[in-house]
Amino acid sequence: MKIRVAYTKKKEARYIAHLDLTRVFDRALRRTGIEVAYSEGFNPHPKIAFGPPLPVGVEGEREYVDIGIKVTSDNDEHSFVDKALQLLQKQLPEGIEIVDFSILPQGNKALMAVINQACYRAEVPFLEPIDVHAFTAACEDWLAREEVLSIRNQKGKKVTRNIRPFVRTISVLSQESPLRYWLRLDIKTGNDGSVRPVEVLESISTLEGIKIDLDGLFIIRDGVYILKDDGEQLTPLDY
Amino acid sequence: MEKIDNVTLRRRLDRILPKVMKPGRYVGGEWNIIRKDWEKADVRMAFVFPDVYEVGMSNLALRILYGLVNSYPHYLCERAFAPWPDMEEKMIAEEIPLYSLESFHPLRDFDVVSFTLQYELSYSNILNVLRLSDIPLRSSSRGDDDPFIFAGGPCAYNPEPLAPFVDIFLLGEGEEQLPAVLEIIRTSKDKGLSKEEILTELVKLQGIYIPRFYDFTYNTDGTIQDMVVDSRAPQVVTKAVMKDFDSAYFPEKVIVPYTEAIHDRVMLEVMRGCTRGCRFCQAGMIYRPLRERSPDTLLEQAEKAVKATGYEEISLVSLSTGDYTCVNRVLEEMMDKLTSQKVSVSLPSLRLDSFDVKMAEQVQKVRKSGLTFAPEAGTQRLRDVINKGVTQEDLLKTTEAAFRAGWSNIKLYYMIGLPTETYEDLDGIIEQARMVLETARKAGRRNAKVTVSASSFVPKPHTPFQWVSQDSMTVLREKQDYLKKRLRDQRIKFLYHDIEGSFLEAVMARGDRRLADLLEWAVKAGCKFDGWSEHFRFDLWQQGMNELKIDPHFYANREYSVSEILPWDHLSPGVLKGFLEEEYKKALAEVVTPDCRGKCGLCGVCPDIAKTVTYHL
Numbered sequence: 001m002k003i004r005v006a007y008t009k010k011k012e013a014r015y016i017a018h019l020d021l022t023r024v025f026d027r028a029l030r031r032t033g034i035e036v037a038y039s040e041g042f043n044p045h046p047k048i049a050f051g052p053p054l055p056v057g058v059e060g061e062r063e064y065v066d067i068g069i070k071v072t073s074d075n076d077e078h079s080f081v082d083k084a085l086q087l088l089q090k091q092l093p094e095g096i097e098i099v100d101f102s103i104l105p106q107g108n109k110a111l112m113a114v115i116n117q118a119c120y121r122a123e124v125p126f127l128e129p130i131d132v133h134a135f136t137a138a139c140e141d142w143l144a145r146e147e148v149l150s151i152r153n154q155k156g157k158k159v160t161r162n163i164r165p166f167v168r169t170i171s172v173l174s175q176e177s178p179l180r181y182w183l184r185l186d187i188k189t190g191n192d193g194s195v196r197p198v199e200v201l202e203s204i205s206t207l208e209g210i211k212i213d214l215d216g217l218f219i220i221r222d223g224v225y226i227l228k229d230d231g232e233q234l235t236p237l238d239y
Numbered sequence: 240m241e242k243i244d245n246v247t248l249r250r251r252l253d254r255i256l257p258k259v260m261k262p263g264r265y266v267g268g269e270w271n272i273i274r275k276d277w278e279k280a281d282v283r284m285a286f287v288f289p290d291v292y293e294v295g296m297s298n299l300a301l302r303i304l305y306g307l308v309n310s311y312p313h314y315l316c317e318r319a320f321a322p323w324p325d326m327e328e329k330m331i332a333e334e335i336p337l338y339s340l341e342s343f344h345p346l347r348d349f350d351v352v353s354f355t356l357q358y359e360l361s362y363s364n365i366l367n368v369l370r371l372s373d374i375p376l377r378s379s380s381r382g383d384d385d386p387f388i389f390a391g392g393p394c395a396y397n398p399e400p401l402a403p404f405v406d407i408f409l410l411g412e413g414e415e416q417l418p419a420v421l422e423i424i425r426t427s428k429d430k431g432l433s434k435e436e437i438l439t440e441l442v443k444l445q446g447i448y449i450p451r452f453y454d455f456t457y458n459t460d461g462t463i464q465d466m467v468v469d470s471r472a473p474q475v476v477t478k479a480v481m482k483d484f485d486s487a488y489f490p491e492k493v494i495v496p497y498t499e500a501i502h503d504r505v506m507l508e509v510m511r512g513c514t515r516g517c518r519f520c521q522a523g524m525i526y527r528p529l530r531e532r533s534p535d536t537l538l539e540q541a542e543k544a545v546k547a548t549g550y551e552e553i554s555l556v557s558l559s560t561g562d563y564t565c566v567n568r569v570l571e572e573m574m575d576k577l578t579s580q581k582v583s584v585s586l587p588s589l590r591l592d593s594f595d596v597k598m599a600e601q602v603q604k605v606r607k608s609g610l611t612f613a614p615e616a617g618t619q620r621l622r623d624v625i626n627k628g629v630t631q632e633d634l635l636k637t638t639e640a641a642f643r644a645g646w647s648n649i650k651l652y653y654m655i656g657l658p659t660e661t662y663e664d665l666d667g668i669i670e671q672a673r674m675v676l677e678t679a680r681k682a683g684r685r686n687a688k689v690t691v692s693a694s695s696f697v698p699k700p701h702t703p704f705q706w707v708s709q710d711s712m713t714v715l716r717e718k719q720d721y722l723k724k725r726l727r728d729q730r731i732k733f734l735y736h737d738i739e740g741s742f743l744e745a746v747m748a749r750g751d752r753r754l755a756d757l758l759e760w761a762v763k764a765g766c767k768f769d770g771w772s773e774h775f776r777f778d779l780w781q782q783g784m785n786e787l788k789i790d791p792h793f794y795a796n797r798e799y800s801v802s803e804i805l806p807w808d809h810l811s812p813g814v815l816k817g818f819l820e821e822e823y824k825k826a827l828a829e830v831v832t833p834d835c836r837g838k839c840g841l842c843g844v845c846p847d848i849a850k851t852v853t854y855h856l
Binding site (some may be wrong): 015016017020024026027029030031038046057086091093095132215216217218 | 253256262
């Protein structure tokens with residue numbers, strides 16, 4: 001049986017790298033005694049698959065993972081999974097909390113194949129005071145650009161790419177002080193890649209001349225979604 | 240550096256963590272971490288592994304001692320590692336001193352800062368850790384308010400280059416002695432004793448070496464003239480050893496890192512010590528005598544450890560696991576219990592002559608990992624010199640069995656620069672690699688690959704080869720090139736070590752206190768992570784040697800005289816110097832010494848230090 005689990009990734013757990021997460025869940029599951037489905041073959045690996053990677057250091061409020069488990073009792077599926085996840089919760093690192101789940105129907109598509117939207121909130125400190133109109137204008141100027149090139153290190157190589165198409169919206173959520181704003185960023189994600197919010201803010205800082213204290217950013221991804229062509233936005237649990 | 244509390248420190252870290260490589264290494268919070276109440280602990284100890292997190296978290300001593308010290312209500316033990324240079328740079332910029340991963344307290348707030356000395360090339364990191372902690376480097380510059388600097392581990396058997404920096408060394412095994420040391424510090428703190436008074440108490444313990452109680456004078460040729468010992472301290476410090484190893488503390492709830500460690504698995508120590516007596520091997524001498532753990536204890540530990548950690552692999556560790564008397568039974572029963580949980584068992588150190596197919600089949604039930612063997616030398620003559628009692632027949636029989644059992648990659652370890660080595664011995668390595676490939680062909684594995692790894696011999700204290708000169712760097716390079724040219728084959732991968740690193744290792748391994756100035760100079764010049772080729776700055780070390788007029792060849796490339804006072808003569812693993820000398824003579828005469836389980840070699844350890852313990856089926 002395949003289940004889809006929504007969880008948080010906060011506090012120290014936000015420094016767990018995406019590539020290490022499979023091991024973290026596999027070991028937590030082994031500690032619970034829940035039987036996980038394994039792939040066949042020479043080096044069997046657990047059937048655990050995640051949604052789009054959360055950048056290291058960013059907190060996640062609703063991240064998703066699909067896990068294949070073996071049903072080992074005759075109880076109804078829902079209460080079996082519910083109990084299993086209660087056991088799993090006790091074995092997960094501080095900061096990872098299971099918030100919801102669903103049982104997947106046969107043939108459901110992988111998270112990475114369907115998720116195409118990631119929504120972030122960012123607490124942005126500035127090095128000098130800025131009023132909200134000036135800042136909004138700067139964001140609009142940035143969004144009005146057709147192409148925004150950004151250089152990023154990929155396996156030791158410098159790769160230049162256009163990050164503009166990944167950014168759907170940037171808006172001001174609230175203003176803590178002229179030195180500290182909360183922003184919302186809606187970003188395209190999925191198998192065709194994505195952009196990290198910090199890259200976007202770095203770029204705004206450089207191109208629009210806004211003095212952002214980039215070392216002091218605090219970023220939260222509050223959800224990832226399936227944005228349909230008609231504009232409807234579904235969570236991976238509803239899909 | 241200003242004083243900083245743990246809450247401020249943690250907050251400052253968040254500014255730099257997103258910008259460093261693998262930040263998970265610097266925040267702790269792992270599964271099974273032990274966080275004790277800082278205020279309630281009487282003695283606070285930091286355990287520092289002087290290398291990067293992934294290496295340190297693989298260390299068995301850390302796992303044992305961390306669990307052990309924290310199992311006492313009065314003590315607290317927290318971990319720290321050497322930050323990778325990108326992190327170090329940012330920590331300095333943000334004025335963050337080195338801190339512990341449990342409570343984020345700066346190391347200088349601890350009562351004891353302890354280091355494990357696993358390899359000589361980590362010495363610069365030890366001083367660098369002190370520097371990053373804002374703790375004065377030299378014992379003589381530290382006051383009663385500074386922590387005690389404590390160190391143990393294999394290099395403590397000749398820690399002389401570190402003598403001026405470390406207050407207390409522990410020779411031997413720490414399961415009993417470390418709590419004893421902490422207890423003395425605890426009661427002395429209550430009484431308000433000074434550091435000097437506490438050291439006077441500590442020196443009475445078995446295995447405790449307080450370097451400031453020993454002074455050396457030197458002859459004009461540079462050798463040691465005499466050693467003057469303070470009346471409070473013993474003339475010779477003999478190691479501490481666990482007589483009852485079976486019931487020695489073993490941590491089942493080990494920390495499970497989130498960032499992958501080098502050895503990221505349950506490690507069960509099946510035995511301590513080795514009976515083979517390879518003449519180059521320091522571990523084989525200093526961990527004597529052999530003490531096995533009972534199969535029942537191991538099986539119980541395996542089950543508990545998997546339950547507590549969720550690890551998918553158990554490694555049966557020791558110096559030579561194939562020699563463990565009950566290895567087949569333990570393997571079989573462990574696999575029976577754990578296969579259904581998808582847990583595999585691995586045997587990291589197998590001798591060629593103790594490997595059998597049954598064992599091979601057991602360990603590959605869940606996952607197949609690589610297989611490594613260490614013939615160490617290419618000819619029977621040289622294997623006799625080093626007392627590595629394996630034959631070419633053993634090797635070929637074993638590799639053929641392994642290829643038949645399904646392996647296709649085999650790694651062979653050799654050393655170059657061994658005493659009496661000639662080019663004939665190097666030809667032997669090449670020939671052996673080819674013959675192993677031939678066994679693969681016979682076993683029907685045409686796509687088999689053989690990795691040949693050749694490290695450079697480093698003479699180590701307390702071994703029969705402690706007096707031997709290391710080959711010069713030029714000679715070692717010629718030998719490496721010789722092999723490189725002749726091992727050009729698509730099916731053979733040749734790995735070799737950095738020669739300058741092996742040279743510095745030899746200098747430090749057989750060094751004396753006069754090298755402390757060089758160490759300090761090098762660290763101030765920026766040397767760190769000397770065991771990592773991307774950070775090793777041999778040019779700086781050479782500059783330091785020139786400026787301080789220290790001749791490194793005096794330590795690495797000189798045949799020490801059997802009659803001279805060695806820098807480590809006052810430190811004893813229980814093995815007699817006379818035994819080592821006999822073994823050295825036998826080596827030159829190409830005479831082997833049999834495994835001491837069959838016939839006692841009279842090394843001096845049994846029965847006074849401890850007795851050999853084995854189990855039978």
